[in-house]
Amino acid sequence: MQRALFSRSALLAQQAAAALDSPLASRSAPLLQRLDRSMSSVTIPPPACMLRPLEAPLRYLFGPGPSNVPPRILAVGAKPIIGHLHPEMYEIMNDIKRGIQYAFQTENNMTISMSGSGHAAMECAVFNTVEPGESVLVAVNGIWGERVAEIAERMGANVHRMVKTPGGYFSNKEIEQAVEKHKPVLFFLTHGESSAGLCHPVDGIGDICRKHNCLFLVDTVASLGAAPIFMDKQNIDILYTGSQKALNAPPGTAPISFNERACHKMFNRKTKPVSYLFDMTHLSNYWGCDGKPARLIVYVTHYVPHWCCNVVTTVISSHVLQDLRLPSVTTIAIPDGYEWRELLAYIMKHHQMEMTGGLGPSIGMVMRIGLMGYNCEKTNADMALNALADALKNCKKSKA
Template identity: 35%
Template sequence: MSAKTVPPPLIQDRKFVVPLLCGPGPCAYWPSVTEALAKPVITPNCDEFYNVLDDIRAGLQYVFQTKSKLVLAMSGAGHSGMEAVISNLVAPGETLLVASRGMWDQRAIIIANRLGIKTEITSVPSNTTFSMEQLESELKRTRPEAMFITFGDSSTGTIQNIERLGDICHKYGALLLVDTVVSLIGVEFLMDEWGVDAVFSATQKAFSGPAGIAPVAFSALAEEKINNRKHEPSFYFDIKLLANQWNCYGDTRTYHHTLCPPMLWALRCCLQEIVKETLPVSWARHASSTAYFHQRLQEYSIELFVPKPEERLNTVTTVMLPEGYDHLEFHNYMREKHNILVLEGRGPTLGKAIRVGIMGVNATKEVADKVADALADSIQALKK
């Protein structure tokens, strides 16, 4: 080989000690998902392929609680859902009102601005949520084409009530776009009943699957805007083209890009598990195990970042990091001593809180007990 060529590198075998996954995601898989990831490569164009897509779309209609036809999954992490929802529904020069209380709505602002969309921002302190009065008066003031809001926010550990928000948005001619990445499956969410126009989620949270595929759904109003829009979103995120690939209308088996078979099988398997458990049982399991976790923390006098119980998210808890503690040292101790993964705060909770997910297959009282005991031990052990 000449001196100009690149020699083959040594790619070693690597070991990874799997901790108990109790951060804000990624979550542990359903055991059946591990098997599903090894299912055969499914090739485009055959009936088997479209049957899998149909199964996924039916499962997604159930988890989003929507009868809309325009339901599919983006090839990409949750961010691809965010970008698809924003870029298909708000044109450059139009206005997106962003209700901001954490890190994910900040991402929405960045994405929108890069697309040439104007953003208006309304905020609340990051350990609280919005009143409908505040959101309505901002809609009245800014008259946006759409409002973006995060339902469950993993950076703050809050859950936003949005039950009446669809009607309020529609009164001012705005579409309602909702991030359910860390909340879907763990918290009741009713797309049609609440008048949500576009929603995206991700599979590595309460779905208990791998990251890399992002469910999205659009209402009839959103579909109308997509079908009549004058702007072209990027090719990869174009929902009109993807709707044809996913055969949303039953007669459009058109190639767009190559979908990832293991991700399709994994998502389909998560949906089968969720259907088996049923949503109400899953919502109740998340609510009771997280409430139990909070009670255990209270017994240890460990404080939470979100003061009002009704504003606390049932999947991810933001636990106050006591004064003088280093979040990385805390993270490392939890991992090394207890083999439990919890994560540092992000955005407004960086350096202030530790984020704990009692979520997906790990939403159980046994896991809550283990994590509460390990947190208490770590606080004691790392006292300066």
């Protein structure tokens, strides 16, 4: 980009020099003076890094996300750019909407894909359905429940936490007792808690929430496409995910769906959502979900090229109960006597392979390995195990 910029400047300079010898030179003098001033005002030279071609190393992304993207999806990124208000873009968006409905197993009309990470969808869900002073109940058994609790507190909600150690799960009886006690307008649960490697049971919780007039919000960023989820059948009111994990698309898009119960709460509020960017009044119009004949709101397009829902089958031992393992992200206990950072650094350096440590409350407790979507192959599982064995063999074990 910078090389092209300065090549163009050089061309303009040549043209200006030629103009000085032409009969029109006197008439062009003011233009040449302006050109000279604009060029002389550039005092900061282009950085050397911008004059080199971009190089991205090949890495095996065997952490909790992002995952490696299949070549056919990478190729979509080379397609021509079109405007966000072109009729062809609306058709693409309609196709994306239908793809999300299939992936979520829902018929909800209010189904879109946001520009941003799964965290953007998380904030969108809370900001649109909760008003200041309202009660919110959050199941905290890892980092994502705590994150939602903080988001709700920041926008003025009255937040109540149900807390378990990382990897713990909540029984339906515990959930119903808490809902009866706190009378929340929204109950949040993480289906795939990637910080602890837990896939939380969902059946029956939606029924509890409907019984007590409470919306059921579920995070499936780390689980959609790797573990079964059925939005309509399981009476989930709001469901969201991210594009970069088992769905195998590049990071940066966040599918989200609201059912009629959630829409009624969302569009009958007394106050406007605290975020303009995440206001579903605008987003729903742009995605053609509000029933209006024309899409009147000019908004940044939300686009993801493909949905890929491969099921992960690799399982490695951890502290999480056997029947509640998260298929896409496996947690393993840090081997006694080893420094986990050293193990991960060795694996990256010698095997070009990304694995990660714990996150939030699980830092220092576990290492996390993700084999999801395109990466879900037995050969990759063997590679991961061989790399881990090599690291254990060559990294020094402490005396502790």
